[in-house]
Amino acid sequence: MVDYCLAIFIFNLMVELNADALNSVFHALGDATRRQMLAELSRGERTVGELAEPFDMSLAAASKHIKTLEKAGLIRREVHGRTHACRLDPGPLASAAEWLGHYARFWTGRLDALELILRKEDEDIPHRSDKGEKP
Numbered sequence: 241m242v243d244y245c246l247a248i249f250i251f252n253l254m255v256e257l258n259a260d261a262l263n264s265v266f267h268a269l270g271d272a273t274r275r276q277m278l279a280e281l282s283r284g285e286r287t288v289g290e291l292a293e294p295f296d297m298s299l300a301a302a303s304k305h306i307k308t309l310e311k312a313g314l315i316r317r318e319v320h321g322r323t324h325a326c327r328l329d330p331g332p333l334a335s336a337a338e339w340l341g342h343y344a345r346f347w348t349g350r351l352d353a354l355e356l357i358l359r360k361e362d363e364d365i366p367h368r369s370d371k372g373e374k375p
Contacts, residue, residue: 258335261312261313261332261335262335262336262339264311264312264313264332265312265313265314265332265333265335265336266336267308267312268308268309268311268312268314269336271305271308273295273297273305274305274308274309276294276295277291277305277306277309277315278309278314278315278328280294281315281326281327281328282328284327285325285326285327286325286326286327287323287324287325287326288302288303288306288317288324288326291305291306291326306324306326309326312332313329313331313332314328314329314332314333315327315328315329316329
């Protein structure tokens, strides 16, 4: 029990210290266009023009999406003359996955416990026979 309490304390502290970073990541991931841009960047480096191409938007609009992704730390942009090259930085995604994983483990444990309770209750209830007769 002490180990569990300590783990929760450490996790909560980690979340509080990284709250702004996590908020930025989840905000960035909350838009389908930005998620598609990240998917494209997972295949390799792309220019702003290449990221904007699949969407019906101006380069200025695409640049706003890219700035949101940059603010969240999800991508890095390098300027080579007039060309802006973007690449994925997976670190913040790993932090978000770790945060989500904590709750996935929590709910998996709770649902497993519920299943055990329901199975036990089901075993304790007398069952009727196939012919509808009481036991």
